[in-house]
Amino acid sequence: MPHTPGANTSVRAAGAGRLLDEIDRTRAERPVPPHWRETLRAVPRDAFLPERVWLRDGDGGYRPCDRSRDPNGWMAAAYSDAPLITRFVTESDGTRSPSSSASQPSTVLRLLEDAQLTDGTQVLEIGTGSGYNAALLCACLGADAVTTIEVDTELAAVARANLAALSYTPTIVNTDGANGWAPNAPYDRILATCSVRAIPAAWLDQSPPGGRIVAPWDSAWCAYGTVSLTRQRDGSGTGRFAGYGSYMLISGQRSDVELYRDVLRDGQTVETSSTRLSPWTVAGAELNLDFHIGLTVPGAWYSWDTETEKAHTRLWLADDMATSWASVDYDGRQSKTFHVTQHGPRRLWDEVATAHDQWLRAGRPSVDRYGLTATPDTQRAWLDRPDNVVAQRPVRPGEFRSATA
Missing domain, CATH: 3.30.310 (TATA-Binding Protein)
Known part of the structure; x- marks a missing residue:
C-alpha cells in the first residue's frame, strides 16, 4: 500500500539529508546540483517501497528487511545509496531471481542528469516500477510532461497509487515499453529504468531530431554501462556509453536458455x-x-x-x-x-x-571510449569514433555479426 505523504516528515527529512551526504561523498568532484538536491528532498523514497525489501547479505544472496519488524533498519535502507530488491520471480528450475528493484539513488540521479532535462521537456520513461523515478520527473518538470510505461499490471497499479498519494498524476500506461507510447509522441527525452541489448525502433521513431535517449546497457556477458543517444535527422541515434549502471533487462529482450536443459x-x-x-x-x-x-x-x-x-x-x-x-x-x-x-x-x-x-x-579501453549508432534495422558499436566499428547487429532476434576491428 502507498504511504501517506505526511507521515514521518522529520524522519524523511533526516533520511534525505543522509542520502545526499552519502551521494556527495561518492562523487566528491561533482556534488549534487542544487535543483536535484531540492528534488531528492521533495520526493520521499520510502513512499515508493513495499513493506518488505531484500538487502544484500554479503554472501551473494539477499536477506529480507520488514518495516513492521525492523522499522529503523527498513528506513535506513530506504535512504541508503543502495539498490533494494522489491520482488522475486521463480525460475523454471525452482530458483528465485530478483524481478524488480528500487534502483540505487546515485545511479537514478546520474541517469536524470544525463537526460539533460530542461523546462518544457516532454519525457517518456520506460519502466515505471514503484513510481519513484516518475515522481522525480514530475517534481522536476510537472506531471503533464511525463509519460511512463510499466509492462507489469500489478506494478503499474502500485505505482499509480504511490504517485497519487503524493499528488503526482503523470500518464501511466500498462504496456510493453519496447513499443514506446505513440499517442503522446514525440518525446524530447526517452529515459529507460531497465537495461536493453538493442535500442527499440519505436524509441527512435518517437524521438524528434535532437531528442535524447538514455538507457542502461546489457549484454548476455554482463550488465553494465549506460548509453546516451541523440536522434539524428536521418532517423538514427548516435552517442557514447558511460561507465555506470546495472539494471534489470527489459522483459522483451530476455532469453530463457539454460545450460543443462537446452x-x-x-x-x-x-x-x-x-x-x-x-x-x-x-x-x-x-x-x-x-x-x-x-x-x-x-x-x-x-x-x-x-x-x-x-x-x-x-x-x-x-x-x-x-x-x-x-x-x-x-x-x-x-x-x-x-x-x-x-x-x-x-x-x-x-x-x-x-x-x-x-x-x-586497443589499449585496454574503458567503457566511455565506446559508442553506439542505432537505426531501426541495425545497431553498430564503435570505439572512439563512429567509423571504427567493432560490432554490428541486425535488429532481429538471434542475429548478430561481428566486425573486424
Whole structure:
C-alpha cells in the first residue's frame, strides 16, 4: 500500500539529508546540483517501497528487511545509496531471481542528469516500477510532461497509487515499453529504468531530431554501462556509453536458455584444444573487458562450475540461441594451460580469446571510449569514433555479426 505523504516528515527529512551526504561523498568532484538536491528532498523514497525489501547479505544472496519488524533498519535502507530488491520471480528450475528493484539513488540521479532535462521537456520513461523515478520527473518538470510505461499490471497499479498519494498524476500506461507510447509522441527525452541489448525502433521513431535517449546497457556477458543517444535527422541515434549502471533487462529482450536443459546433449561432436588464457581473466575480473566482450561476442554468456567431477573448476560458455557451447577447465594443479572443449557452429572460446586480444591491442579501453549508432534495422558499436566499428547487429532476434576491428 502507498504511504501517506505526511507521515514521518522529520524522519524523511533526516533520511534525505543522509542520502545526499552519502551521494556527495561518492562523487566528491561533482556534488549534487542544487535543483536535484531540492528534488531528492521533495520526493520521499520510502513512499515508493513495499513493506518488505531484500538487502544484500554479503554472501551473494539477499536477506529480507520488514518495516513492521525492523522499522529503523527498513528506513535506513530506504535512504541508503543502495539498490533494494522489491520482488522475486521463480525460475523454471525452482530458483528465485530478483524481478524488480528500487534502483540505487546515485545511479537514478546520474541517469536524470544525463537526460539533460530542461523546462518544457516532454519525457517518456520506460519502466515505471514503484513510481519513484516518475515522481522525480514530475517534481522536476510537472506531471503533464511525463509519460511512463510499466509492462507489469500489478506494478503499474502500485505505482499509480504511490504517485497519487503524493499528488503526482503523470500518464501511466500498462504496456510493453519496447513499443514506446505513440499517442503522446514525440518525446524530447526517452529515459529507460531497465537495461536493453538493442535500442527499440519505436524509441527512435518517437524521438524528434535532437531528442535524447538514455538507457542502461546489457549484454548476455554482463550488465553494465549506460548509453546516451541523440536522434539524428536521418532517423538514427548516435552517442557514447558511460561507465555506470546495472539494471534489470527489459522483459522483451530476455532469453530463457539454460545450460543443462537446452544446450548440452548426449552424443554432441566436440573439438578439444588448450589455451594459455586464464578463464578468470575474461570472466568477471575487469568490467571494461567484460563490456567489450559483451559487445563483440554477441549472445555469449558464462557460468562457473565447481562441482563437476572432470575438473577442479570449469568455465562454461554458451550462446543465447542454444546452438553452441564451450568449456575451459582448470585442473587444480597448474595454471599455465587450460583444457578447452567446444561444440556448435560457433567456437565461443575462440571468439572470447579474440575479443580479449582485440581489447589489449586497443589499449585496454574503458567503457566511455565506446559508442553506439542505432537505426531501426541495425545497431553498430564503435570505439572512439563512429567509423571504427567493432560490432554490428541486425535488429532481429538471434542475429548478430561481428566486425573486424
